[in-house]
Amino acid sequence: MAEKIIDPWGSELVEDYEKIVKDFGLEIFDCKIFPHPNKIMRRGVVFAGRDLKQIANAIKSKKKFYVLSGIMPSADKIHFGNKMVVENMRYFQEQGAEAYILVADLESAAARGVSLKEAKERALNFHIPAFIALGLDPKKTKFYFQSENIKVTHLASETSKKVTASEFKAIYGSLEPGRIYSAFTQVGDILYPQLKERMPGIIPVGIDQDPHIRLTRDIVRRTKDKYKFFAPSSLYHKYTPSLDGGLKMSKSKPESCIELPEDPKQVCKKLLRAKTGGRDTVEEQKKLGGEPEKCIIFELYKQHLVEDDKELDKIYKNCKAGKLLCGEDKKNCCELMTNFMDDLIKKIEQAKKEVKDLEFIR
Amino acid sequence: MAEKIIDPWGSELVEDYEKIVKDFGLEIFDCKIFPHPNKIMRRGVVFAGRDLKQIANAIKSKKKFYVLSGIMPSADKIHFGNKMVVENMRYFQEQGAEAYILVADLESAAARGVSLKEAKERALNFHIPAFIALGLDPKKTKFYFQSENIKVTHLASETSKKVTASEFKAIYGSLEPGRIYSAFTQVGDILYPQLKERMPGIIPVGIDQDPHIRLTRDIVRRTKDKYKFFAPSSLYHKYTPSLDGGLKMSKSKPESCIELPEDPKQVCKKLLRAKTGGRDTVEEQKKLGGEPEKCIIFELYKQHLVEDDKELDKIYKNCKAGKLLCGEDKKNCCELMTNFMDDLIKKIEQAKKEVKDLEFIR
Numbered sequence: 001m002a003e004k005i006i007d008p009w010g011s012e013l014v015e016d017y018e019k020i021v022k023d024f025g026l027e028i029f030d031c032k033i034f035p036h037p038n039k040i041m042r043r044g045v046v047f048a049g050r051d052l053k054q055i056a057n058a059i060k061s062k063k064k065f066y067v068l069s070g071i072m073p074s075a076d077k078i079h080f081g082n083k084m085v086v087e088n089m090r091y092f093q094e095q096g097a098e099a100y101i102l103v104a105d106l107e108s109a110a111a112r113g114v115s116l117k118e119a120k121e122r123a124l125n126f127h128i129p130a131f132i133a134l135g136l137d138p139k140k141t142k143f144y145f146q147s148e149n150i151k152v153t154h155l156a157s158e159t160s161k162k163v164t165a166s167e168f169k170a171i172y173g174s175l176e177p178g179r180i181y182s183a184f185t186q187v188g189d190i191l192y193p194q195l196k197e198r199m200p201g202i203i204p205v206g207i208d209q210d211p212h213i214r215l216t217r218d219i220v221r222r223t224k225d226k227y228k229f230f231a232p233s234s235l236y237h238k239y240t241p242s243l244d245g246g247l248k249m250s251k252s253k254p255e256s257c258i259e260l261p262e263d264p265k266q267v268c269k270k271l272l273r274a275k276t277g278g279r280d281t282v283e284e285q286k287k288l289g290g291e292p293e294k295c296i297i298f299e300l301y302k303q304h305l306v307e308d309d310k311e312l313d314k315i316y317k318n319c320k321a322g323k324l325l326c327g328e329d330k331k332n333c334c335e336l337m338t339n340f341m342d343d344l345i346k347k348i349e350q351a352k353k354e355v356k357d358l359e360f361i362r
Numbered sequence: 363m364a365e366k367i368i369d370p371w372g373s374e375l376v377e378d379y380e381k382i383v384k385d386f387g388l389e390i391f392d393c394k395i396f397p398h399p400n401k402i403m404r405r406g407v408v409f410a411g412r413d414l415k416q417i418a419n420a421i422k423s424k425k426k427f428y429v430l431s432g433i434m435p436s437a438d439k440i441h442f443g444n445k446m447v448v449e450n451m452r453y454f455q456e457q458g459a460e461a462y463i464l465v466a467d468l469e470s471a472a473a474r475g476v477s478l479k480e481a482k483e484r485a486l487n488f489h490i491p492a493f494i495a496l497g498l499d500p501k502k503t504k505f506y507f508q509s510e511n512i513k514v515t516h517l518a519s520e521t522s523k524k525v526t527a528s529e530f531k532a533i534y535g536s537l538e539p540g541r542i543y544s545a546f547t548q549v550g551d552i553l554y555p556q557l558k559e560r561m562p563g564i565i566p567v568g569i570d571q572d573p574h575i576r577l578t579r580d581i582v583r584r585t586k587d588k589y590k591f592f593a594p595s596s597l598y599h600k601y602t603p604s605l606d607g608g609l610k611m612s613k614s615k616p617e618s619c620i621e622l623p624e625d626p627k628q629v630c631k632k633l634l635r636a637k638t639g640g641r642d643t644v645e646e647q648k649k650l651g652g653e654p655e656k657c658i659i660f661e662l663y664k665q666h667l668v669e670d671d672k673e674l675d676k677i678y679k680n681c682k683a684g685k686l687l688c689g690e691d692k693k694n695c696c697e698l699m700t701n702f703m704d705d706l707i708k709k710i711e712q713a714k715k716e717v718k719d720l721e722f723i724r
Contacts, residue, residue: 106519116516153515154478157468160543168539175537177530181522181546184539 017238020207021048024214026236035059038091040084040237043312045303050213051233054200059095066193066201067092068100070186071127073119074108077259078130080240080249080304081206086134088204088235097202099141101131102189106146107182116147124355126348130260133347138354142193144361146185151195155188159219167218171211186212187219190232202233210234240303243296245275261348264341268334271297277319278326290319290326297326297333305336379600382569383410386576388598397421400453402446402599405674407665412575413595416562421457428555428563429454430462432548433489435481436470439621440492442602442611442666443568448496450566450597459564461503463493464551468508469544478509486717488710492622495709500716504555506723508547513557517550521581529580533573548574549581552594564595572596602665605658607637623710626703630696633659639681640688652681652688659688659695667698 021028026048031037033056040046058065069085093099105119114122123145132138146152160180169175172183190212193201203213213234220231239248243256251257256274258267277291277298292298298319306312318324383390388410393399395418402408420427431447455461467481476484485507494500508514522542531537534545552574555563565575575596582593601610605618613619618636620629639653639660654660660681668674680686 106516109516110519110523147512147516150509150512150515153512154468154471154509157472157543157547161472161540163539165537165539175527177525177527177542177546178523180539180542181519184543185519 017047017207024210026050026210027052029235034091035095038087039307039309040087040303041091042309043302045084046088046235046237048207049202049233049235050217051200051231052202052235054230055092055202055233058200062096064197064199065092065097066100066199067097068102068190068193068201068203069205070102070104070189071123071131072104072108073122073127074112074114076122076126077251077261078127078134079260080258081237082131083134083260083304084237084240085204085206086131086136088237090135090137092202092204093137093140098193099136100193101128101136101141101143102149102152102192103127103143103145104189106185109147110178110182116145119147120145125352128355128358129348129351130344132351132354133344138351138358142361143358144192146189148360148362149192152185152188152192155191155195156184159187159191159216159223160184162219162222163215168215171214171218183212183215187216190216191220191229194229198228198230200230200233202235204235204237206239207236210236238303241296241299243270243274245294245296258337261341261345264334264338267337267341271330271334271337274330276326276329282325285325286322289322290324292316292319295319297329300333300337305333305340379409379569386572388412388572389414391597396453397457400449401669401671402449402665403453404671405664407446408450408597408599410569410598411564411596412579413562413593414564414597416592417454417564417595420562424458426559426561427454427459428462428561429459430464430552430555430563430565431567432464432466432551433485433493434466434470435484435489436474436476438484438488439613439623440489440496441622442620443599444493445496445622445666446599446602447566447568448493448498450599452497452499454564454566455499455502460555461498462555463490463498463503463505464511464514464554465489465505465507466551468547471509472540472544478507481509482507487714490717490720491710491713492706494713494716495706500713500720504723505720506554508551510722510724511554514547514550514554517553517557518546521549521553521578521585522546524581524584525577530577533576533580545574545577549578552578553582553591556591560590560592562592562595564597566597566599568601569598572598600665603658603661605632605636607656607658620699623703623707626696626700629699629703633692633696633699636692638688638691644687647687648684651684652686654678654681657681659691662695662699667695667702 020026027050029046029048031041033052034041055065067089069089089099103119103123105116108114108119109116128143165175168180172179190203205213213232217231220229241247242249242253246256249257255270258270274296277293277295279285279288279290298315301312301315315324319329382388389412391408391411393403395414396403417427429451431451451461465481465485467478467485470476470481471478490505527537530542534541552565567575575594579593582591603609604611604615606615608618611619617632620632636658639655639657641647641650641652660677663674663677677686681691
């Protein structure tokens, strides 16, 4: 069973998304379930979920539901995973969801030694503006800091009694007290929007965060008669691969990682060395065509840089046909990436001015 | 090692106080360490402690220190153990301590299903007035509810990362998530008074609460360089025995248990059946004398009903000399108990009026 455990605090790579879907009993994501799916939904970057029907129904029947995600202010940069989460949050906002963003300052203080004061400054000066820059609509979003929301503590304390040690261990593979404490804080976060009014909610996350979803869903099921919470739905996206072809970008390999934001010139240098689906020689590539499904540059287009499906399709076909060679393609990618970064940096600066007008739940 | 574990949530009896002192590395309590010790200190009812010298020094040098205890609002009555805690709190208040009373409403919600609203009503309408009636000086006491004090959550979250699963299990004998969560809330409570200003503190408790003290002391030691908290001192009193001679009064045996408050007539009936140190026949008792050290009635005098040491000594000697027989003694005890209960009930009613003027920390 140990191999089935995903560690939300670790950096284990998910090598086989299909296996994950099967082992964890996830639903394979079919973008037809939602109206007007966004690009990562349409392109299979969003690959799985839990209980998506209740969200689809809420959208369809215009019933209340929520979408929730968190900011971890221990990091001083965000990454492409955050970008996809924001993209999905934006999508559900547009479909009528109440959006919640929590700043996990308790977690970053406890696990990373970032003081609550520092965490607050970072969140206000960078993370929240960056989320807004990436597309979150601040006017339709409720923000809070874990350290200021005692109701989250109420939920955490109460739900902590509903799970045995062996159940917890089966989900997390660990019984370290610090992990247990913070897991229940996350359960509190996930259920918090339902305190005033019970409603379905969806949590877009990386697959490494699934244990928190499972724990919360187990607790909701177990306390159904008493609390009548809706079990949270969840939505999983694939990782953005490392530029050298590894399954997940990670700061531990800075040459294969693009930070958000990062100086475009530096990024373009990194792109030059990225793994592609090119053949050994130009002649061969012109003859056989490239292999975009193995190409990190193409993956960047698909996940992040190319909005229009037709344009993406054109790149794909030109590559396959041997018409688009890797050198030219990397130049194109560099241009798109530069536009993206310039735009992001500008939008973050703009968003910083909006932060002072935000209201935080206490 | 399992036999050494005391379970703060269980009802295990402590059969041998000396063994406890040895096994847990407690200090034997010597009442000469403190000025003007109260009656339960003088009489060996307070039998052990941890790190008492730092409190004695604070008293002597008039330095700041605190005394802290909690109210568990799931119970609808208090008991003699609470009475001793209040007696010791009162003592340290008089010696200059800042006093803190927390209402463990999160704990009683999670463990006993008492809603926070109900817990608040109970605490305000009964427990706090009862503590005041038992001698707590409300003007010199800071009160708070766990559910309203987010700083306790900050401490709990942060300290939860400082303990491994095996360390926790060695102290508590359990890794149940609910226990872990509430243990760190208690660590947060115990350290809370030091947040603004580091100072020694003393926690008067029954021995069953020692795991929380040990956990907190371990964490303080381990984080000394970073947080510079003082390790909490603690003070342990013996249990009030069950009327049938068992080591601890318990509501599970109502005929052997006296509640606080309880109708004096009903109590006197129970006292008639209490275990004494009497001999088989009156003749024998007149000849050999009684055995007050085995007598629950005498224990009630010693722990609760007789303030004056000389009077207690007189009872002891008269019993030993065969001059005081059990029938007469029980009548005397009934009288003292009736006075005590009448007084307590009256004082609780008075104290209820004072509660609305209290200020609660938020």
